[in-house]
Amino acid sequence: MTRALARIDLGAIERNCARLKVELGEGTELCAVVKADGYGHGADACASAALAGGASRLAVATGAEAAQIGRRFPQVPLLTMGALSADDLEDALAAGSEVAVWREGFRELVSARGRAQGRPVRVHVKYDSGMGRLGSADPAEVLALIRACAEDPQLEVAGVWTHFATADEPDSSFFDQQLERFAEVAAAVKAELPGVAAHAANSAAVFRDRRSHFDMARCGVAVYGLDPFQGDPAERGLVPAMSLHSYVADVKRFAAGDSAGYGRTWRASEDTWLGVLPLGYGDGVRRGLSNNGEVLIGGRRHPLVGTVSMDNVTVELGPETDVEPGEEAVLIGSQGGASIRAEEVAARLGTINYEVTCGISARVPRARA
Numbered sequence: 001m002t003r004a005l006a007r008i009d010l011g012a013i014e015r016n017c018a019r020l021k022v023e024l025g026e027g028t029e030l031c032a033v034v035k036a037d038g039y040g041h042g043a044d045a046c047a048s049a050a051l052a053g054g055a056s057r058l059a060v061a062t063g064a065e066a067a068q069i070g071r072r073f074p075q076v077p078l079l080t081m082g083a084l085s086a087d088d089l090e091d092a093l094a095a096g097s098e099v100a101v102w103r104e105g106f107r108e109l110v111s112a113r114g115r116a117q118g119r120p121v122r123v124h125v126k127y128d129s130g131m132g133r134l135g136s137a138d139p140a141e142v143l144a145l146i147r148a149c150a151e152d153p154q155l156e157v158a159g160v161w162t163h164f165a166t167a168d169e170p171d172s173s174f175f176d177q178q179l180e181r182f183a184e185v186a187a188a189v190k191a192e193l194p195g196v197a198a199h200a201a202n203s204a205a206v207f208r209d210r211r212s213h214f215d216m217a218r219c220g221v222a223v224y225g226l227d228p229f230q231g232d233p234a235e236r237g238l239v240p241a242m243s244l245h246s247y248v249a250d251v252k253r254f255a256a257g258d259s260a261g262y263g264r265t266w267r268a269s270e271d272t273w274l275g276v277l278p279l280g281y282g283d284g285v286r287r288g289l290s291n292n293g294e295v296l297i298g299g300r301r302h303p304l305v306g307t308v309s310m311d312n313v314t315v316e317l318g319p320e321t322d323v324e325p326g327e328e329a330v331l332i333g334s335q336g337g338a339s340i341r342a343e344e345v346a347a348r349l350g351t352i353n354y355e356v357t358c359g360i361s362a363r364v365p366r367a368r369a
């Protein structure tokens with residue numbers, strides 16, 4: 001019996017990467033994105049599994065993440081994708097990471113750091129093809145920035161890249177617009193600097209459109225077996241890597257009218273049984289699931305009733321139950337023939353599967369197998 005436990009299936013991560021590699025074909029490298037502690041799955045172990053499955057590069061968002069991953073995998077090319085302060089830049093470079101350059105001022109800072117460390121820094125120049133975050137939206141400015149990097153002996157232009165805003169929306173024509181804009185910029189860059197890698201695709205883009213693959217794809221969510229389109233991961237041959245487990249700490253009789261939890265938001269409509277599970281929003285079981293979620297016990301779904309507390313949730317077992325204290329409960333994952341996917345939990349919360357797994361808090365131990 002474990003209070004709260006996230007099991008991480010590293011074999012699933014390996015197979016998901018192999019699946020992505022097949023989708024990508026020969027000329028495209030798979031870069032496994034392990035930011036935010038591997039979307040809550042644990043960055044180090046997931047990076048190892050992803051590399052075993054065919055990823056040849058890794059990416060993170062922050063300087064601290066680069067420091068962790070770069071030291072652990074010194075032989076694997078690493079890209080830090082986010083904007084970096086001077087201190088973060090130092091951390092990322094000390095870890096051997098390649099970095100994003102999105103404006104002239106930052107190029108100068110990276111150049112100075114390259115001089116200080118006595119070896120050129122590999123940079124990926126970002127083009128804002130429509131995401132509206134980092135990078136210039138003007139192709140001429142992007143080309144000028146790339147030329148400035150190429151002429152700088154402290155820098156080496158490793159990549160030109162962009163990010164899609166609507167890759168997960170199957171009918172979006174904006175995706176096609178971004179793709180066309182980027183393809184033009186990438187072609188112009190390669191005409192001058194043939195060795196530069198172009199990359200644009202996230203997980204959704206990989207499945208959606210082969211033309212988005214270019215030289216490398218930056219995949220996160222699919223690596224973890226989560227569906228980029230918020231549907232069923234199995235339809236794309238993906239296997240969810242995380243499951244979330246607890247146990248029934250108490251089984252109690254409730255008479256009609258009795259209430260459970262803060263604010264008495266739920267009352268028994270008839271005589272019934274409740275199970276108490278010793279985990280809550282302090283573990284990342286979001287309060288928005290109050291009277292709005294389900295839990296697997298004994299291979300069957302049971303409704304989460306009452307308000308989710310920081311350290312407890314209550315589950316209605318029904319007027320007749322054979323559930324005993326000590327039985328396993330599954331909040332995400334499978335039990336018997338039943339399963340609750342992160343996508344289902346996300347839909348109940350009005351969010352996406354990414355936020356569900358990232359939100360499983362540091363209080364929950366991860367058991368990797």
Ligand SMILES: *Cc1c(COP(=O)(O)O)cnc(C)c1O
Nearest residue numbers: 033081163202203218219220221
């Ligand atoms: C997080 C991130 C990715 C990975 O996206 P997924 O949808 O998880 O595959 C790719 N590129 C950038 C710039 C990111 O920030």
